[in-house]
Amino acid sequence: MLFKDIETERLLLKNISIDDRDFIFSEFSxxxxxxxxxxxxxxxxxxxxxxxxxxxxxPEPRLQHRWVIIQKSDGSKIGTCGxxxxxxxxxxxxxxxxxxxxYWGKGYMSEAMxxxxxxxxxxxxxxxxxxxxxxxxxxxxxxxxxxGFTLSGSYYELFRDKKYPHNIYSLYx
Numbered sequence: 001m002l003f004k005d006i007e008t009e010r011l012l013l014k015n016i017s018i019d020d021r022d023f024i025f026s027e028f029s030x031x032x033x034x035x036x037x038x039x040x041x042x043x044x045x046x047x048x049x050x051x052x053x054x055x056x057x058x059p060e061p062r063l064q065h066r067w068v069i070i071q072k073s074d075g076s077k078i079g080t081c082g083x084x085x086x087x088x089x090x091x092x093x094x095x096x097x098x099x100x101x102x103y104w105g106k107g108y109m110s111e112a113m114x115x116x117x118x119x120x121x122x123x124x125x126x127x128x129x130x131x132x133x134x135x136x137x138x139x140x141x142x143x144x145x146x147x148g149f150t151l152s153g154s155y156y157e158l159f160r161d162k163k164y165p166h167n168i169y170s171l172y173x
Contacts, residue, residue, distance in 0.1 A: 002123055003065045008111050013067035016056045016080065020068050023077040025049035032101045036137040038159035038166075056082070063087075069099070069112050078103045081112050083120065091127040093120060097140075104139065113147055121173050129171045132157075134164055144169045 006013040016024070027033055029043040043049060056066040066082035079099035086093045095116070099109050120126040131149055133140045134157075149169035156163040 002060055006067065006115050006119060007072075008115050010072055011108060011112055012070040012072055013081065013112055013115065014070055016053055016066040016068050016082075018050075018053055018057070020053065020077065021046065021049045023068065024052055024080075027080065027098060027100070028052065030100070033098050036134040036140065037098070038134060038157040038164045061088075066096075067112075067116070069108065071103075071108070078108060079112075081109070081116055083116070083124075086124070091125055092130065093124065093126050093128075094130045094132065095120075096131075109143055110146065113143065117147065117171065127173050129173075131169045131171075132166050133169060134166050141167070141169070144171075147171065 003015055005015055025043055025046050025048065028040075028049065031042060034042040043052075056062075056064060063086040064082065064084040066080050068077050069079040069081060070076065071078050079097065081095070081097035083093045083095055095113070097109055097113065117129060120129055129149075130152070131140070131144045132155070133144065149171045151167055152170035153168040155166055155168065157166050158164075
């Protein structure tokens with residue numbers, strides 16, 4: 001199995017599982033967490049969490065993976081991070097992440113991202129990681145820039161019949 005749990009100084013990145021159903025529902029029904037996510041409506045029913053989890057627990061090899069971020073000090077589930085759109089032929093992947101508001105500004109996502117970037121390089125043999133970020137999401141932009149990503153393009157995400165401008169930040173390895 002390629003995808004394994006990852007441990008950092010303060011965090012455990014645990015492979016997503018059906019046991020995370022309540023947390024995933026809580027995370028993706030939260031208006032603050034979903035403020036800049038323009039690819040799906042916030043969850044309103046627990047079955048939506050099942051659909052998210054199912055997409056990430058398909059047998060390997062698969063083109064996406066998600067870890068649940070757990071604070072080691074108290075076992076709290078605080079967010080998720082992972083990959084989607086893995087193009088193995090071109091050695092490219094997109095990264096996605098989210099964090100409960102109470103944990104913003106404490107360096108948790110930076111800590112998690114450093115580890116999954118290293119994982120992508122070492123285990124997935126990735127040469128390019130892309131982050132597609134809504135232009136008003138300054139915290140996310142700041143995070144990826146601090147990790148060495150650079151602006152590489154832009155596009156519009158069509159959501160609820162409205163265009164939302166996004167920038168693409170890329171990390172070239």
